[in-house]
Amino acid sequence: GESVGLHLPTLSVQEGDNSIINCAYSNSASDYFIWYKQESGKGPQFIIDIRSNMDKRQGQRVTVLLNKTVKHLSLQIAATQPGDSAVYFCAESPYSSASKIIFGSGTRLSIRP
């Protein structure tokens, strides 16, 4: 989910279903990727990360997939719950150098009861 400007892309998911949030990154030199979750009125919170020597990493109810060929990252949330409602940001960084972490513009996840 990429967007520029005022309107965040929104993903609406039925409670209990799986959610897939997508992110396209731009820098071929990026070798470290992170997903953050931001709830209303709070700061971004780390969810899961992955380095470029991996293509999949699993956490608790979350999985991150990395496709370096097409520079694509996805976050899968299993059995989506109301507490998963938030804006999700992907971020990229060249780990080997002191450079900036670049955040994507975010995707809003909305849960339908």
Next chain:
Amino acid sequence: DAGVIQSPRHEVTEMGQEVTLRCKPISGHNSLFWYRQTMMRGLELLIYFNNNVPIDDSGMPEDRFSAKMPNASFSTLKIQPSEPRDSAVYFCASSPQGLGEKLFFGSGTQLSVL
């Protein structure tokens, strides 16, 4: 651990006034970051410190913005004079190993410049 602590949570000021935002990073973290978040521009890195030394301030928008880190447990971001376009949420984050590792964010300061 209490996490990254920012103050104030909300600041409303008039154009031209000085604004000082404060941050206490997580103990033991050696890198500190200041971000600004707006709807139009998303999350932007303003400056980051490593071991209390400013490493990259290229994101600081203008000379009106300045940041200091006098010790490992405290940092300030100052805007003088403030302008309405500075209205945003300002986040402080810390990291145990510097850029390329996960960041721990504070709850932010919502700044409104009238």
